[in-house]
Amino acid sequence: MIATKRTRFHVWLSTFTLTALLGFLGFSTRATPCANTTPEDHEKSILAFRAVASVMTSPRCLNCHVPGDAPLQGDDNHPHPMNVKRGIDGKGSPSLHCSACHQAENAKFLHGPPGAADWQVPPANTPMAWKGLTMGDLCRTLKDPAKNGNRSVQDLIPHMETSLVRWAWNPGPGRTLPPLSHDEFVSRLKEWIDTGAACPE
Amino acid sequence: MDTTRFTINGKPVELQIDPSTPLLWAIRENLGLTGAKFGCGMALCGACTVHVEGNAVRSCVTPVKAITNKHVTTIEGLAPDRSHPVQRAWLQLQVPQCGYCQCGQIMSAAALLAAIPHPSDADIDDAMAGNICRCGTYARIRKAIHLAAEMAGGQK
Numbered sequence: 001m002i003a004t005k006r007t008r009f010h011v012w013l014s015t016f017t018l019t020a021l022l023g024f025l026g027f028s029t030r031a032t033p034c035a036n037t038t039p040e041d042h043e044k045s046i047l048a049f050r051a052v053a054s055v056m057t058s059p060r061c062l063n064c065h066v067p068g069d070a071p072l073q074g075d076d077n078h079p080h081p082m083n084v085k086r087g088i089d090g091k092g093s094p095s096l097h098c099s100a101c102h103q104a105e106n107a108k109f110l111h112g113p114p115g116a117a118d119w120q121v122p123p124a125n126t127p128m129a130w131k132g133l134t135m136g137d138l139c140r141t142l143k144d145p146a147k148n149g150n151r152s153v154q155d156l157i158p159h160m161e162t163s164l165v166r167w168a169w170n171p172g173p174g175r176t177l178p179p180l181s182h183d184e185f186v187s188r189l190k191e192w193i194d195t196g197a198a199c200p201e
Numbered sequence: 202m203d204t205t206r207f208t209i210n211g212k213p214v215e216l217q218i219d220p221s222t223p224l225l226w227a228i229r230e231n232l233g234l235t236g237a238k239f240g241c242g243m244a245l246c247g248a249c250t251v252h253v254e255g256n257a258v259r260s261c262v263t264p265v266k267a268i269t270n271k272h273v274t275t276i277e278g279l280a281p282d283r284s285h286p287v288q289r290a291w292l293q294l295q296v297p298q299c300g301y302c303q304c305g306q307i308m309s310a311a312a313l314l315a316a317i318p319h320p321s322d323a324d325i326d327d328a329m330a331g332n333i334c335r336c337g338t339y340a341r342i343r344k345a346i347h348l349a350a351e352m353a354g355g356q357k
Binding site: 081083093095096111 | 243244245250256257258259262263264267309312313316317320324326327328330331
């Protein structure tokens with residue numbers, strides 16, 4: 001009986017120590033506050049991320065951040081016609097590049113090919129796919145350098161200023177806009193980072 | 202009107218033209234090269250395909266300002282003596298029916314073989330799916346691309 005109690009204590013102590021150590025080292029994947037943020041910051045961070053995610057999951061972003069080998073189109077996320085493929089570099093198949101149709105700017109007519117400088121989808125080795133992810137998984141994917149193009153969370157800010165990302169707010173005729181303005185989107189992204197880049201469960 | 206300079210079929214040209222004019226208009230109306238065809242005008246059918254720096258491009262949605270100082274090749278410049286393996290394969294297998302889409306088909310096929318000298322059926326599907334043929338000559342197109350790959354290999 002005494003041995004059992006001692007064993008339980010040791011198991012509890014080991015679990016507590018391991019949890020504390022992992023938490024200290026930042027290995028936790030739960031929605032626990034970071035060591036250097038307050039619970040208030042943590043809540044703000046989660047709210048800020050939800051706002052960021054509302055843009056990331058809008059059709060203008062989601063249609064290219066897909067698993068598999070081909071981009072999607074439209075507000076209903078239908079497959080891109082013409083058997084278009086991602087390609088190794090994200091710029092199409094070797095014989096049918098994205099730039100065959102997508103120029104540096106939008107076509108002026110309804111449903112014409114959208115365009116921006118460096119039009120592409122994420123490359124095959126880092127597809128940055130978030131279609132179908134939960135809010136928490138989306139957040140962790142965004143933070144993981146192995147899945148986000150080897151970026152720190154700070155590096156995400158300049159990415160959101162590229163012409164390709166900014167295109168989402170100038171998508172050409174017939175396409176809906178993300179739910180936040182670009183300024184508000186970047187502001188909420190910075191708020192999320194500044195408050196600890198916390199992730200929902 | 203602005204001055205736009207580029208090279209077409211190996212010859213430098215200079216056009217006084219609105220920079221937003223589609224390349225297809227410049228090729229057909231200003232330069233008199235009528236091989237590339239107007240089909241949909243929305244990059245949906247491939248009839249207007251030309252090469253820009255060797256890559257297949259839909260000229261109906263490409264503004265001339267995008268090709269400034271670049272090299273453009275049309276069907277007329279692919280091989281003026283019709284000796285390109287794709288042209289020879291097309292003739293040998295009598296690929297076209299009505300023919301309207303075929304200049305675009307040939308230009309896409311030539312770009313494919315330049316990128317992948319011995320394409321699989323899947324490679325052909327990837328490259329050619331954007332070129333529509335309302336006569337349905339797709340089976341002959343596929344055969345001709347494989348034949349052109351053999352012909353090009355035999356030339357080496």
